Amino acid sequence: MAIKRLGDWRKLPVSLTELCIDTTLRCGQSFRWRKINDEWTCALRGRLLSLKQDSTHLHYKVTWPEVPPAPEADDTEELLHHYFSLSLDLGSLYEQWSQVDPNFRKRAPTFSGVRILSQDAWEALVSFICSSNNNISRISQMVHKLCRHYGPLIAYVGDEAIHDLPGPGDLVGPEVEAHLRELGFGYRAKYIAQTARIVAKEKPNSWLESLRNPQSPSFASEKLPESQHKTYREAHDELLALAGVGPKVADCVCLMGLGWGESVPVDTHVWQIAQRDYKMGKTKSKTFNKAMYDAVGDHFRELWGPYAGWAHSVLFTADLREFAEAGIKKEGSVKEVKVKEEIIEEVTGPRRKRKTVETTIESQVKLEDAKVETDLEIRRTSKRRQTRASSRTNKGG
DNA sequence: ATTAAGCCTTGGCA
């Protein structure tokens, strides 16, 4: 299939504190963006998008497939504006969160420009069904397999075929579950096949969209009549009825796919953050049940306000192992590695024993300067930092 | 109503 209409680079003015794509595109929100030749690339709404960023602008390039014909008016700028919610002033949100929350104030400077992506609701639903008991690397592999085997071909980047995400209707065949199992989806194969069938066949066409926050319209928006408007809680409850969708996955779909900014997905990381930095769950039953799930979300909503989910993702990102290593140089001498361990201890808090490593002035400087590098070579330099308690919800193996 | 075990797979680590 020939691909035509290679566009030119265009740009939008946006600062790195308002949007940092190196962080936002790989912090576990969307699993389809890939960095190829120093450009972030993803098929989105029928076109191939490539992104680069400097301190003042987001640069973008669009490639349309030959079929179907590209639309007359290219709406890519509007798409990006919507996808990144660029009309939202992230700087003042960070200020507000910092004023009410010392912990946020401490962590946020290293992780500026982290935004919630306005993803397609179906993409969020499928992606986060895959996310259960799983890690970002494998989730990404699974979502890419889903695209490669069931989604439309959009373009080639070098030898690599880039497919868009399949719709629910593309996943209703009788062999889908077995095939997904062969592809390594494990027990999630059934959930995806069932959910696709329900969304495509049992629910009305606009069901997913009807769960959207009316104040956060979708990109391809036919506005829903007011009588069909749902609340965040109603949207969350309806999603819970789907197979493979529990409270956490439902919140991910609400936050990233349906525009509910107050939604706070509480996963094992966020639960650890809540315990470590907000002293939650220290008394009473230590078990992490539904009541505790709701309590954590409610606490953060009270603290951070209507965009609590956005604030949550900043701290979540700061806690990801990959990002805890932010700001470290690639060259990995032994000394560098040790410095890195020191920084990780710094970022993840005082609860664990500190390594017996001297703090260097150098490391302090680096920590402050820690803007995320994309190609960190050194991985897993520190030993397992997970505590026993955190494995509660995780009986796998 | 609440709790614990089982689930697919990959990769790091002892």
Place this chain on the structure above:
DNA sequence: ATGCCAAGGCTTA
């Protein structure tokens, strides 16, 4: 080498 644990949980008993 072999086994165990952890990875952005959900379902079932």
